[in-house]
Amino acid sequence: MTARKPLVAGNWKMNGDIVSNEQLFTALRADLGRASLSQVEVVVCPPYPYLGQAAAWLGDTGIAWGAQDVSTQPNGAYTGDVSAAMLVDLGCQWAIVGHSERRQLAGETDQQVAAKVSMCMTRGVGVIACIGETLEERESGHTEAVLGRQVDAIAAALVDPAHPLPPGRVVLAYEPVWAIGTGRTASPEIAQAAHRFVRERLAQRGYGHAGATRILYGGSVKPGNAASLFAMADVDGGLIGGASLVADDFLAICRAAAVA
Numbered sequence: 001m002t003a004r005k006p007l008v009a010g011n012w013k014m015n016g017d018i019v020s021n022e023q024l025f026t027a028l029r030a031d032l033g034r035a036s037l038s039q040v041e042v043v044v045c046p047p048y049p050y051l052g053q054a055a056a057w058l059g060d061t062g063i064a065w066g067a068q069d070v071s072t073q074p075n076g077a078y079t080g081d082v083s084a085a086m087l088v089d090l091g092c093q094w095a096i097v098g099h100s101e102r103r104q105l106a107g108e109t110d111q112q113v114a115a116k117v118s119m120c121m122t123r124g125v126g127v128i129a130c131i132g133e134t135l136e137e138r139e140s141g142h143t144e145a146v147l148g149r150q151v152d153a154i155a156a157a158l159v160d161p162a163h164p165l166p167p168g169r170v171v172l173a174y175e176p177v178w179a180i181g182t183g184r185t186a187s188p189e190i191a192q193a194a195h196r197f198v199r200e201r202l203a204q205r206g207y208g209h210a211g212a213t214r215i216l217y218g219g220s221v222k223p224g225n226a227a228s229l230f231a232m233a234d235v236d237g238g239l240i241g242g243a244s245l246v247a248d249d250f251l252a253i254c255r256a257a258a259v260a
């Protein structure tokens with residue numbers, strides 16, 4: 001079995017300001033000496049305007065920073081978009097793509113998500129590609145059909161030989177939509193079944209590093225449930241929303257991943 005270093009990413013969503021971010025960064029820095037964070041890869045993803053602030057506060061720590069989205073286009077007349085090249089300029093090592101809030105609120109399609117994966121590959125930005133079914137899709141028995149469709153689009157981008165990302169830079173995040181921000185977490189068994197399915201699907205679609213790809217669970221992860229989720233064989237860490245805004249909670253989740 002391939003060893004996969006756990007990864008915990010904080011998705012701040014559209015939260016924060018210069019002052020509160022500074023407090024959060026200070027707490028993360030202060031904990032570095034104490035925590036066994038060498039056993040876990042930690043990434044924080046603030047809103048675009050604060051990526052420079054993240055660089056200033058985290059540049060000399062082991063904590064990486066990333067963006068919450070990236071354009072499907074390399075440059076040009078795309079008002080409001082931010083390119084993968086710009087992320088590299090800001091020291092971003094990661095970008096979240098295909099988050100369900102973007103799929104639902106901005107109408108992002110599987111093809112657009114795949115195009116964003118390709119853009120990251122072109123520029124060497126690590127990808128955290130999100131997938132997940134709605135409650136309606138789960139209850140009507142369509143979970144695997146939905147996940148399969150979403151994974152297929154991502155895999156089609158990943159197998160492009162022109163700009164391969166090293167396997168450690170390709171991360172998927174299984175985030176059941178019904179668990180995001182609801183306080184309702186998938187059970188470890190439900191998460192494990194979905195993660196196993198996703199890993200097998202990646203391999204079936206010709207992605208040669210499926211065994212080395214980290215698959216994060218996301219959706220109401222808290223200090224109290226993180227350890228049981230991370231204990232599952234195919235759960236390689238978490239994508240954390242609400243709890244990533246509370247330094248103690250986020251650090252507790254990072255530590256749970258480090259010992260998993």
Ligand code: PGA
Pocket residue numbers: 011175179180181182183218219220221239240241242243
């Ligand atoms: P949550 O969000 O932890 O607040 O449920 C997770 C996410 O949307 O990435």
